[in-house]
Amino acid sequence: MRKLWTIMLLTALTACSGLTACSSRGGEVRPTAAVSVGDAPSAPEDVATGLAVPWGIAFLPGGDAVVTERDTARVLRVTPTGQVTELAKIEDARPDGEGGLMGVATKEDQVFLYYTAEQDNRIVRYRLTDGGLTDQQLLVQSIPKGGIHNGGRLAFGPDGFLYATTGETGDRDLAQRRDSLGGKILRMTVDGAPAPGNPFGTLVYSYGHRNVQGLAWDGSGRLYASEFGANTYDEVNRIEPGGNYGWPDVEGRGSDQSYINPILTWPTEDASPSGLAYANGSLWMAALRGARLWQIPLGEDGSAGTPVAHFADRYGRLRAVATAPDGKLWIGTSNKDGRGNPRPGDDRLMSLTPS
Template sequence: MRRRFAFSGILILGLGALAAAPATEALSQVRPAAAPDLTSPQTVATGLAVPWGLGFLPDGSALVTERAGGRILRLSPGSAPAVAATVPGVVPAGEGGLLGLAVSPTYADDGYVYVYYTAASDNRIARLRLDAPQDQQVILSGLAKATIHDGGRLAFGPDGMLYAGVGDAGGTANAQNQQSRNGKILRMRPDGGVPDAGNPFPGSLVYSLGHRNVQGLAWDAQGRLYASEFGQNTWDEVNQIVPGGNYGWPTVEGRAGDPRFRDPIVVWSTAEASPSGATIDDTTLYVAALRGQRLWSVPLDGTGGAGAPVALLQGRYGRLRTVERAPDGSLWITTSNRDGRGTPAADDDRVIRFPAAAVPTPTGS
């Protein structure tokens, strides 16, 4: 059985020539990307209003947020989507609205679902129970909002802490200001408090800084965190995140070789990517691409680096917002063609499921 670490968030159609990884000896040991069966798609839901966050409940059903409508829908293959909750206080505008979703790792005991959303004056993170969303508990507020760069991805790490990708809200100076929570990856207890250990700056939720607009969070089997991030005009990125790491924005876009900052392990041209949600299965990082209209498969080398990405599903479903591995090993993606930047098909936006590929049975003596 493949070990799965999917948080938050394949037919070979092309290589990203600009996405070369660092030239290290470890890359010669990169394992081939494990592939779900992309030849057998199953449409789980259609007609959605910009699906954004995606998570799975203990019974295997999925929850998905709608950015524009403030709804959380419950999805099961073969059944019509059902409204699980409507989140009070959501004020969608531009890239803001109801964004990331994370299911509590102790959901069976506490029933909590965590959401990141845009309110009238700020972006905030709240937890709620599906049967009483009006009683939500805001665990973090005061994150600057804007029509762009609102961030929004939520994911629980293997340490049980909640991580959030927070955009710079169009204020580039926020990213280098350690006192600002914008342009950061934040790490917090499930109640929103600062963890007792593991955060690099005493008394602060800031885990890493120098980010423009983190969109995907995922961990490998060794507990290393990877984040996908929108660049500006030239380079989109995947970074391997370390506590206290500074990833350079706005001084640096892409790789700079500047010792003050950590370089990304993967870069793409912005036309190839606009990398959004991310998930890891075994040694493969999957990244959903919006402008690039494809799914990227990135082989991880086991030491925090990466090999050459492979483009999958290129142009088949339009803009891809989120990719997640389900508990049964299937791969789920959401489209984002009704977000004002795409060309919607009649059934957009959609959630599509690809079953896990069959594992060959060994033969011979």
């Protein structure tokens, strides 16, 4: 037993070398599970290149992906072999700052989009046909919009309901107001109505968020979210219905028991997290400013092990990550978003086999 614990300690120390997520400094959260990762994932291979800020990725039953471009407002269909077809350009979208065409989710022949319109952020449903996207239906409107912090992720949970993340647009007080859709995680039916069992009888599922841009469920159906911090700590939270995650009163970990603490935090220079996916027992988190893919192994109880960084600074800013039907991870760069340095072929979609 003593030998086992020695090996585990050495593994954790090795993984933490150069990684600040394991520090005991300030509000940074230590790993809570004695879980380590296996072999490093395979090197990514290009699926498609020459894109412009691919923000969201969702898969169709046959394995093709529906991909959104934030700043062009284009919706693309991308095959695993790299064929790119434009399905639509969303004329109502108004890309500006951190807003534009963002999240996408699919269910059978339906495509759900989250985008910034003239006056608000909204969620809209379309029908996917051979001709592209048709039968537009507005599901949710009046989500606060701003030059920053628009949230934007869409994903279907294992319960069959649609989840959406929103930001507080820089108006910090919105996050604590349960009568506002800003700074929340929302849960709804395919028609945009509050899902049965929502904690407040409204669309609001959790609150006290600054700017959530990643959602993922583990194999037991537990929900996790990646969230931008302000100046100090980015977060991964395990989401509970009705939970208050503390913003703006707390950034990172706090001592007020009325708020739910994150399971992990990072200094903002190492993360600025966006997309989040689950595969092979780990969360996989795309980092923008951190320019790396974080792997977070999870314990059987959903606790977080020592995070490991992959591909640091190799591909620039990473924004999108999603698990394909064949088990591979698709990753999108974001080097044309005005904060990166585009490289030949950017922006690109890549795929890899997770460890």
